[in-house]
Amino acid sequence: MASSESATILQRLEQLHPKLIDLSLGRIERLAAALGSPHEQLPPVIHVAGTNGKGSVIAYLKAMLEAAGLRVHVYTSPHLRDFSERICLAGPEGAQPIAEDALSELLERVERANAGEPITFFEITTAAAFLAFAENPADVVILETGLGGRLDATNIVRSPALTLITPVSIDHADFLGDTIPQIAAEKAGIIKPGVPCVVARQPDEALDAIVCNASDLRAPILAGGSAWDAYEQHGRLVFQDENELIDLPLPRLIGRHQIENAGIAVAAVRNLPGFEITESDIAKGLNDVSWPARLQRLGPGALHALTFPNSELWLDGGHNPSAAQALAGAMAELEERVPCPLHLIIGMMSNKNAAAFLAPFAGLTEFVATVAIPGQPNAYTAGELSTMARHQGLFAEPARDLEDAFNLSRSVAQGPVRILMTGSLYFAGKVLEAHQHGLARI
Template sequence: MDQVTKILDRLLALHPKEIDLSLGRMHRLLAALGHPERRLPPVIHIAGTNGKGSVTATMRAILEASGKRCHVYTSPHLVSFNERIRLGSDGRFVSDPVLYEALHRCEEANGGEEITFFEITTAAALLLFAEHSADVLLLEVGLGGRLDATNVIDHPLATVITPVSMDHEKFLGDDLAAIAAEKAGIIKPDAPVICAAQEDDALKTITRQAARNRAPLKVFGQDFVAQADQGRMAFQDEDELIDLPLPVLGGRHQFANAGLAIAALKAAGLLPDAAVITQGLKSVNWPGRLQPITHGDLVEMCPEGSEIWLDGGHNPGAGLSIAQFMGEQEERAPRPLYLVAGMLTTKDPVGFFRPFDGLVRHVGTVPILSTTTGRTPEELADLASCAGLEATPFQTLDAALADVAACAARDGEAPRILICGSLYLAGEVLARSGLAPA
């Protein structure tokens, strides 16, 4: 076991709960570290239920195309913990030696006190971001916002709130207004807020919080829009219309994500000209989100001509977006759609699966090997059935894919396969396929 894995295991044992939302422990540790959160590059803070990673990846691509150096903090990771921390000094994920040193310093400064894994690793990230040079820090919230470990930034350049939907109800509240209030907790005095289109209850809550903080608010669909226009994407706000290429990430929802990214950079005073935006949009990369899998052993297991997609979305809002995309693929090139799904016990499988009713021929449910909090295939198959889908449990991913192959051979049709339901499962697939993020 390497040094980084050993120290991550030790840090995981410092608190009996994986999630315990509070800022007190963060403030204590950051003070012991000399307040790295006060020495960061200018910050854009991103919260929301779905789309945070895509918006962040798009902002990063545009900023780097303009010559800016970006620190980036995202979670969770797909294959390696290092993916959570990208250092703008070289544009790469943090190396093992640099990560280990930062984690070790945080472990020593913490002195064995109770603190969650996400809190102490976020402190390590902030330490690295303070001590390595960059022009901008793109800081993604882990869970919620108001009490999230990242919410120690007093003066962000801008805050972004992506679509808010039901997720993590145990921690954030059991209705949309309560969840939106937690997400809106990152809004700071006078810092512009760029907000996705929201359901009424969520938007009212976010609007009130922005008003309390005198934070200028711009909302997708009201103050700006990004939409398809004759095979291109048009971004328009009250100032200008920008003609741009289509998003490279799959799904209709990526127009809104690209629009949020562009509007946020504009609000932060960092938006380059259209030619540079175009260059950036063409280079956006965000693995595990409607990602085609075109090589590796899983492809070899599937019938010739199969179309394989991977997505780590895991809540009802994500299910709706993914199902819309799969519906568009069916209109483009009809073929039978099979889901291979694994999900955590903390997620809502019925809400995730329901948008696929009438679209999917069969669901194969599988265990997730990289976590102890996954649902059993049997339980997940029952819940998929509750959503109106025909489902069968399998004990391995390989067995589920072999069943798809058998069905395809019987029917004489090359299938469309979507492996979905969890970022943990997405990470396992990418690791097996030799497609770990870089």
């Protein structure tokens, strides 16, 4: 939770525009100008767009750059538990969430500069991030798009050092289009004239749209599967590009999809203009990387008391069908190595395709407990989710809350189980809060 002062300001900022999402650059360009154009005073920027894997790729980039001794600012969204997580400032211990008093002062400044004009919450808080990054020293800024790319508030940065596009799939169709080429073209809107763009392995139709955009801008494309490749071999991560093949440790983050995410980051740091990132820096970053709620196995905490001893608790904020396929694949691999009944506890926002998210778990899952995300009026009800799960062939029951979900799981289980809590980053944040501080906190 944010401090009471910053939380009050954030609540006011949410009322400045009638729509949650309204893609446009005009409002943030006006506000940025009123603030003295901080987006034009940033250190070299790595701009990241895509549908899946952005957060993990950014975590790898941060870890590798910091291993090289660089100071790194990081902007991501949404947050898990506290808004300050979105704006991480470089410091002696690596990038850390902005301090609450600094956040409150920053939000007050952008609120005054905006002077009550209509602007979305994401736009005005992105302006705050630009201001923070411009006024605090760093060597690199890693900037994640909020939605799409072409009309995303972060895209007022006109001259990034490097752009990245992670795997593209269907998500936010209401805003970005309902086909892969349309969505890829929106993501490719971050590509800038002459600026190299590192691209994950993509469906052909997505890559064609990205390459078309880059060709018009004469921007070099470094695409996975052609300019570079990354794969697991003999328990190691092998990365190969046009210059050499390097042997690296497997990434600390779990799941086969993390091989690709790590590969994107390696390709990026090896092509970041003006910096020399060594193989040892890359290896250290792969070992040191941390990104909560991405196939995170929960250690000791309050939630373990709610299930059988020796049960495993896993957490992931995935919320679209592609993420679900990666999650189901990772759970299937775990089942092959260490067999254990899989139970899901799922909470999702109602603008997500819950049926398609649940489908990959059919035949893999013993039981599903569904919950409404606390404090999110735009979330599916537990009943809605359980109905969709049953239509996918899953044994599912609605739960009153997280504690009831664990009780339902325990009533079905015959012994230790593997519980995966997933469906939303908002839900993941609530789970982390409950695990650390107890259920009463949510």
